[in-house]
Amino acid sequence: DAGVIQSPRHEVTEMGQEVTLRCKPISGHNSLFWYRQTMMRGLELLIYFNNNVPIDDSGMPEDRFSAKMPNASFSTLKIQPSEPRDSAVYLCGSRRGTGELFFGEGSRLTVL
Amino acid sequence: AQSVTQPDIHITVSEGASLELRCNYSYGATPYLFWYVQSPGQGLQLLLKYFSGDTLVQGIKGFEAEFKRSQSSFNLRKPSVHWSDAAEYFCAVGGDSGGGADGLTFGKGTHLIIQP
Secondary structure, three states: OOOOEEEOOEEEEOOOOOEEEEEEOOOOOOEEEEEEEEOOOEEEEEEEEEOOEEEEOOOOOOOOEEEEEEEOOEEEEEEOOOOHHHOEEEEEEEEOOOOOOEEOOOEEEEEO | OOEEEOOOOEEEEEOOOOEEEOOEEEOOOOOEEEEEEEOOOOOEEEEEEEOOOOOEEEOHHHOEEEEEHHHOEEEEEEOOOOHHHOEEEEEEEEOEOOOOEOOOEEOOOEEEEEEO
């Protein structure tokens, strides 16, 4: 079975550009999570969805960040405009109910 | 608010020696507890989880963890480490507030170094 699929794996962009990260959860999973991972702050929960509905976006750092889940098989995390401090690994995870949270391999973002 | 503390940023263990990684949590209700491992450039892989029942849980790769409610701890153990166990280990806590599965709160991680 395919796991959580994230794209792109690596993204290098310049400050001010728009960045879109994509996530395909595991089929049948009804919850999706976006995390940001940095050395300084560790793993931070940005937002999560249950049944495609955003439940808690209190971790989204600023209005420059937005996330959508238009259907059960796709989610995006958008940063506009991007800044160097947004450089991080962005991890997407999915789960069914309170079961195991499976993670993708992450998208490493570098903003110059 | 929920939180997880992993007091050891780095731990160095000789191959074949035993291992214990510490985790303390704060959670307002009955917690669900997890240990994940992350190898460089990879995502997170679940080692084990505790939801209820037996407080000693077995996981993959020979790991186990013990839930101690009185100490708010969920320490990870392995009787004999292998060089391939070198990685970053994360403890996490979560629950279900009734609106569906909540997000997990992670500790800052413990970097495990294995000496030959």
